[in-house]
Amino acid sequence: MPFPKEPFPLHPIGPFARSSRTVAPANCIVVKSSGEFTSLQAAVNSIGSSTTPTCIFLNPGTYNERVEIKVKAPLTLYGSTTDTGSYKKNTVVIQNTLGSQDAGSLDASSTVNLRSNDFAAYNIEFVNGYTAGQVVALTANGNKTGFYGCSFKSYQDTLYVKASWMYFSNCYIEGAVDYIFGNGHAWIATITSNGPGYITTSSRTESTDTSRYIIDHSTITSTGTRDLTNKVYLGRPWRVHARVMYQYSTLTNLVRPEGYSPMAEGATPVFQEFGNTSAGADTSQRKYFTPSTKALTKQDLWGADFKWYDTSY
Structure with a gap:
């Protein structure tokens, strides 16, 4: 089901029509430090079993919470920003500090665990600040989920693209080890390493499975806190039929010459590249x-x- 256009505009502004969004769109639930809803989870819970398209607007701030999103309604989250076309001026952070060993599972460690279809988020930063083991900032396990001008930060297993269709546009994804992983059909933007390791870890298990990651018009860069020259792999196969494409991207000298590393025994992955540039593109x-x-x-x-995604991005 495509994102509906009523009763509020779900996709009002794209990167080529940059503007501010510092006031809640009409009919949105509002989250702020003083008000009826002071947390994103409380706002999500208020939706209940409704199937009416809903939006939530978050005022500037760092929201220290772990959020479960499982609603029937098509849902859009808006973060306050002065530049809707980029993640660089985001003012809303959803943050938690929890590793999977303590939480009991990858999903349970996620700062935001998304299990809803027809979902979009604009200009929000998702962070898991735990510093050891598997620490997920976002688990995306819903169909037709789009993220626009968002950022995702952790160290290991930052972004769990668990299943179904996903779109990440003008986004920033930061991590070191296996920090984009899962079995989703994902279109992905800017990638930043904060330590040596592996960018993608696809869990595609069957050769007939249509899932893959497409890393498009991205730049592989570092946070600048460490020298990562020739220390970053483009990926490794978590499952035997892993499938990833890097295209029209800037593969800097962080990328190791061999590009990919073994993982699953007997793996026959499909790792492709097309039209990339810079020192790591050989x-x-x-x-x-x-x-x-x-x-x-x-x-x-x-x-x-x-064309289910926000085409203005």
């Missing part, structure tokens, strides 16, 4: 490399119903 020493003669499109990823 494919002559790649491991597991599958040549590609063309870039992939959103229709390749999602099929005929590929």
Whole structure:
């Protein structure tokens, strides 16, 4: 089901029509430090079993909480910002500090655990500040979920693209070890390493599975706190049929010449690259490399119903 346009505009502003959004759109639930809803979880809980399209606007601030989102209604979250087209001026942070060992599972460690379909988030920063083991900032386990001008920060297992269709546009994803992982159909933007390790860890298990990651027009860079020259792998296969495409991206000298590293025993992954530039784009020493003669499109990823996302981004 595509995102509905009523009773409020779900996709009012794209990156080429940049503007401020410092006031809640009409009919949105409002979250702020003093008011009826002081946490995102309380606002989500207020939706109950409703199926009416709903939006939540978060005023500037750091919200220290762990959030479970499982609603029937199509839901859009808006963070207050002076630049809707970028993550760089976001003022809303959803933050928690919890590792999977203490939480009992990856999903349970997530700062935000999303289990709803037809979901969008704009200009919000998702952070898991735990410093050891698997620490998930966001688990995305819903169909047709879009993130626009958002950022995701952790160290290991930052972004769990667990299943179904996902779109990350003008977003920032930071981590070190396996920090984009899962079995989703994901279109992904800017990537930043904060330590040596592996960017992607696809868990595609069957050769007939249509899932893959497409890293498009991205830049592989570092936070600048450590020298990561030749210390970052583009990925490794968590499951035997892992599938990832890097296209039209800037692969800097952080990327190791072999590109990919072993993980699952007997893996036959499809790791492709097309049209990339910079020092890490040389494919002559790649491991597991599958040549590609063309870039992939959103229709390749999602099929005929590929225009479900906010096309203004």
